Structure formats: C-alpha cells, structure tokens
C-alpha cells in the first residue's frame with residue numbers, strides 16, 4: 001500500500017513532501033545500477049514523491065538512475081538536485097543545471113541547491129538561480145551545508161532571502177544546528193532538509209533508540225526518523241535494500257510521546273553553545 005506523506009509549505013508557497021529518498025553513492029558501479037533504479041522505483045511505488053540527488057553523485061550517474069526510475073511519473077514527483085561549488089559561477093550554474101536537466105530527462109528541477117559553499121561569490125550563484133527560476137528551469141532554489149554566519153551573509157545578497165531550504169547534516173547524534181542555524185531558518189519559515197538522517201546506519205545500534213523503539217513495537221531507524229519529523233524538518237533517508245525502504249516509511253506512522261522525547265534528549269543532548277556545522 002502506498003504511504004500518505006504530508007507536505008510542508010516552502011516560503012515561496014510551494015508544497016514539499018516531508019519525506020523522500022536520498023541517492024548518494026548511487027551510480028558509482030554499473031554492476032548494481034539496475035538494483036539502484038529498482039530501489040528508487042520501489043520507493044516511488046510505495047508513495048515517496050521526493051527524490052534527492054546531485055550532479056556530484058556518481059559523477060552524474062545518480063541523476064540518470066533517477067530518470068530511469070521516474071519514467072512517466074515525473075509530474076507527481078518533487079526532484080531536488082545540487083550544483084557543485086566548483087561549477088557555481090554566474091554562467092557555470094546555468095550550464096550545470098542544463099546538464100542535470102538532460103540527465104534527469106526533465107524540463108525543470110523542483111528545488112536546486114548549492115551543494116556547499118565554494119569560492120564563487122554567493123551573489124553570483126544566487127543571480128544564476130534567479131535566472132533559472134525566471135526561465136522555469138527550476139521552481140525554487142536553496143543551499144546545503146551553509147552555517148549560521150553563511151546564511152546571514154546570504155540574506156544580505158540581492159534576492160538571497162528567496163532561499164527555500166538549507167540541507168544539512170541533522171540527526172539525534174548531530175544536534176549542533178539547534179543552537180543557532182535551526183532557529184534562524186525557523187524565523188525565516190524555511191524548512192531544513194536533514195541529510196544522513198540515520199547517520200548512515202551508524203546510530204542504529206544505540207541502546208536508547210532500541211529501548212524507545214521497543215515501547216512502540218517499532219525499529220531504531222523508525223524512531224530516528226520520527227524524531228526528526230517531530231522537529232518539523234524534511235528527511236531523505238537512502239535505502240537500496242527494499243526492506244529498509246519499507247521499514248523507514250513506517251516512521252510516518254510513529255508518534256513519539258513526551259516521555260520518549262525526554263528519554264532521547266537525555267541520551268542525545270541538545271547543544272548548549274554554538275558549534276561549527278558538521279558535514280559528511
């Protein structure tokens with residue numbers, strides 16, 4: 001049965017699903033390509049409509065995997081891709097987007113992100129994003145891996161306040177953004193996209209996650225994702241194993257109680273001072 005996935009409204013008024021599938025490390029080996037297409041296709045058939053990819057992943061191959069998995073379903077999907085900082089000049093961003101559109105076999109990207117900050121001025125990348133948006137090649141744009149001070153700088157750039165999201169590393173073991181970056185984004189009504197929401201599976205053996213999961217007959221992965229959803233952020237777990245994909249979707253039906261949240265806070269404390277943004 002297909003899951004029903006709620007949406008959040010971006011500042012520009014566009015609805016974005018709160019749950020999607022990630023594609024990092026896909027497209028790196030021809031041997032497993034068919035399995036990766038099948039994994040993304042499986043997620044779509046289970047009701048997932050948000051797909052996160054990037055020109056960096058598999059050197060563009062992840063985008064071709066997404067295209068193959070999407071097939072005729074493009075119009076009901078929300079596709080996020082990212083420009084590499086080394087391409088993020090005024091002209092380079094436009095060219096990179098054109099290449100991504102070709103690989104994705106689509107005429108528009110729903111949300112296009114600067115993957116991380118590089119040496120090109122933010123003003124140039126933003127100007128290119130705005131041009132792409134005016135041309136209908138992207139519906140909206142955002143950033144990734146920008147820390148609190150970078151976001152403040154972005155807001156001082158012409159049209160910088162049109163940013164729709166910041167995609168950052170966020171999970172129970174990486175709560176640093178709660179001190180200043182998350183409050184900044186909330187003030188601007190801009191949802192965060194939490195990447196590596198399962199800490200690439202490293203956190204799943206934690207005994208507190210297991211204990212909370214046991215109270216609900218759930219799994220550690222479901223608790224980790226349900227906690228993030230409770231923070232009002234968008235999650236994009238990656239799963240190539242279909243059983244993982246199905247299990248993760250169960251997080252949408254898991255309602256954590258105040259007691260669960262207190263248990264999780266005690267095991268994974270919130271930050272008490274500013275911390276530099278973690279990246280993977």
Ligand SMILES: NC(=O)c1ccc[n+]([C@@H]2O[C@H](COP(=O)([O-])OP(=O)(O)OC[C@H]3O[C@@H](n4cnc5c(N)ncnc54)[C@H](OP(=O)(O)O)[C@@H]3O)[C@@H](O)[C@H]2O)c1
Pocket residue numbers: 021022023024025052053115144145167168194195196197198199200201204221236237238239240241242243244245247248280
């Ligand atoms: N903007 C950025 O700089 C950035 C950085 C990192 C990631 N991302 C995006 O965020 C997405 C998610 O992050 P991620 O891929 O780094 O890590 P993740 O989603 O936290 O974890 C993915 C790993 O966990 C495993 N897994 C998934 N569900 C599981 C379950 N229920 N039980 C056990 N293992 C499970 C997957 O295994 P199988 O594949 O074998 O199922 C995979 O190895 C990426 O794919 C990418 O789209 C963005």
